[in-house]
Amino acid sequence: METISEHSTLAEIVNLRPGSARVLESYELDYCCHGQRPLSEACEASGTDPGAVLESVRSAHDVSGGPGDRAWLDMQAGPLAAHIESTHHRYLHEEMPRLDALAEKVASVHGERHPELRTLLETYRELTADLQPHLVKEERVLFPMIQQLQDSQGSGTTPEFHCGSLQNPISVMLAEHDTAGELLARMRQLSAGYEVPADACASYTALYEGLSELEADTHLHIHKENNVLFPMVLRMEL
DSSP: OOOOOTTSBHHHHHHHOTTHHHHHHHTTOOOSTTTTSBHHHHHHHHTOOHHHHHHHHHHHHHHHOOGGGGGGGGOOHHHHHHHHIIIIIHHHHHHHHHHHHHHHHHHHHHTTTOTHHHHHHHHHHHHHHHHHHHHHHIIIIIHHHHHHHHHHTTSSOOOOOTTSSTHHHHHHHHHHHHHHHHHHHHHHHHTTTTOOOTTOOHHHHHHHHHHHHHHHHHHHHHHIIIIIIHHHHHHHHO
């Protein structure tokens, strides 16, 4: 296996050792939207010790680096798009309404003592308002075109798409991923890193646990698209 060092990009680290995603999350190192940064550069920008991160990454790999964790890395573009839809899109479709109702309930009960909850709810709704049409565009437009491109490989002909190169819709998806990443970062800041206050009830705790899980899943989701699927598709068009 390729050696991971301070010169490895954040995306490479997650691809080589998927168990490291949670480690990078804990250090607030953005491996999805800014995954092409070397670890050393990302750590310098955040004031983090890269040696400590590397040590944590290696420990995480020892625990959760089984072959099943990397199965999606061996997929072709069409199956990878289908995997993302059946795994991450499905998760969001199921989880976003549940968390919306929970966030509204918690804000109504605890909002006077914790006014940040109302801003958190507004930011969460801004996130879901961006994600919902984004998922539809991928499921109905981009992913079927990716499968069509995959099916044409080896035929000697390249399908003609109404958008021209798939670089065009991919550029839109990348920009929307950046927006989602910024909103997730704002939510983490508003919640003080999803630290539950002393007066929190069970619903408050469940909300913060759910939002933290949604953040982690969406980061991995974006990583799979930005750093694996989309580059693969663009290479297929060459």
